[in-house]
Amino acid sequence: MHYQSVSAAPEVLLRPITVPHKVLMGPGPSSSSPRVLAAGSLPLLGHLHSEFVQIMDECKAGIQYLFQTQNKMTLAATATGHGAMEMACGNMVEPGDKVLVATNGIWGSRFTEMVRRHGGCPVIIEKQGKAFTHDEIERALAVNKPQLMFITHSESSSGLLQPVTNLGHLCHKYNCLLIVDSVASAGGVPLFMDKWGIDVLYTGSQKCLSSTPVPSPISFSDRAYQRFLNRKSKPVSYYFDLEALANYWGCDGAPVRRYHHTGAIAAMYSLRESLAVLAEEGLVNSWKRHADCAERLRNGVRRLGLELFIPEPDHRLPTILAIVVPPGVDWKAVSAHFMKKYRLEVSGGLGPTAGKIWRVGLMGYNATLQNVDKFLQVFQESLKLQGYSPSRL
Ligand SMILES: Cc1ncc(COP(=O)(O)O)c(C=O)c1O
The missing domain is CATH 3.40.640.10 (Type I PLP-dependent aspartate aminotransferase-like (Major domain))
Incomplete structure (x- = not known):
């Protein structure tokens, strides 16, 4: 047996696992209860x-x-x-x-x-x-x-x-x-x-x-x-x-x-x-909760003078909302502010929408009016840091 020749156990595994608590409000995964x-x-x-x-x-x-x-x-x-x-x-x-x-x-x-x-x-x-x-x-x-x-x-x-x-x-x-x-x-x-x-x-x-x-x-x-x-x-x-x-x-x-x-x-x-x-909640109640959260978010986004990416109201997904990045705003810096200060995930676009939108997930456990209000408050704060001044604020 050549036990002496075994390579050393990885240092990183000799420390306890670290998993920070984050609120996942991107396009998925969403936070679990x-x-x-x-x-x-x-x-x-x-x-x-x-x-x-x-x-x-x-x-x-x-x-x-x-x-x-x-x-x-x-x-x-x-x-x-x-x-x-x-x-x-x-x-x-x-x-x-x-x-x-x-x-x-x-x-x-x-x-x-x-x-x-x-x-x-x-x-x-x-x-x-x-x-x-x-x-x-x-x-x-x-x-x-x-x-x-x-x-x-x-x-x-x-x-x-x-x-x-x-x-x-x-x-x-x-x-x-x-x-x-x-x-x-x-x-x-x-x-x-x-x-x-x-x-x-x-x-x-x-x-x-x-x-x-x-x-x-x-x-x-x-x-x-x-x-x-x-x-x-x-x-x-x-x-x-x-x-x-x-x-x-x-x-x-x-x-x-x-x-x-x-x-x-x-x-x-x-x-x-x-x-x-x-x-326990019931499917219909779950659908309604997602619709209510989406409506609150859309209204808040409009109050900030921002545009929703999908023009046709009936074709807007209530679970993942896409907000157009206004000219002159660095979308990455806005998302980074969410994560750095509040450990809240908000994503950018993907594929053809990369760099053009933010995607906000309101799904399952995270689809609450409190989360919508939190998102809107931090969103406004991050946009201000970017020098964005909405005409309708
Ligand atoms: C519409 C849609 N289909 C398929 C997938 C792929 O799922 P997964 O990443 O769990 O493999 C995703 C993931 O975001 C999705 O949004």
Whole structure:
């Protein structure tokens, strides 16, 4: 044995971990409640222990409520939002499939890339910072005849809310299935998977649910599951294979659940508690709370003489608000002031909106009127430091 030749333990790990308390009011993750964090520190269970399976079942019921769906194929992928996106793509897209990707920010671009990697043929319709109308979508469906369509309900890079009401029914008219990304909206904005005919819907846990970034809720309609069963080839990803995960989650009615991967045990406890918080508050009350906070913030921003990035009021996302950076103001310095003096996170833009906007997240645990007032007070202070003098102050 050459014990002497072992390298030294890293110095940094011989000190206690330091995690400052910050209020996360960017586009995500949002801060977790103490209750959700406490759940994550409960003792680990085995991933197939009956008590853990029970918690998975409770999560499944909570996700069905969150998405307003009765779908059997409802579960949470052991991954962040990107993983759920990859799972949606990988199980639905086969080589050669035509996928209509409605892009109005960065998420459509990312899905396009995933479609390509899975051998599909993306057909892109693009509109930056603006929502697609049903007429525009219908034209694209009629002309391109895709097998699948992807759209982002909540474009977090620009604060855009894309209406998807009944969009699935429109897609079905053209023999197309609809995949919707609701990472920044589920729980904070009205969303009805079954009523609106959505075939694959996923979200993240760290935004309106205020849980840890993993796992990510996802649900497949009967139509989507049928499409999966009719695949000519197996999905490329073993990890995200719907058949295996459906069994692990008890969605397939099989008498035995088999080991597929070790579930994110502690994170699942947190997800369960975040869904319990939602169930106790009620979805409608949660949607209203997010809408009230957003309204208060928008009014405050207007009083400061600033402009909201999304011009159309009905297309402004209540969960992530985008404020235009006025000329002569250094957006980074404003965000830095929030963080340095108040440990409060407010982000800049992303992708096409980088440098043009601030993004303020009011999601889940953080969506309170007190947080809005705090934000507005600090915002005014930071803008003054930047020499900004609003005409309407
Ligand atoms: C709309 C949207 N989709 C997908 C994602 C990806 O989620 P994650 O960063 O958890 O992988 C995000 C993350 O911000 C998002 O806002």
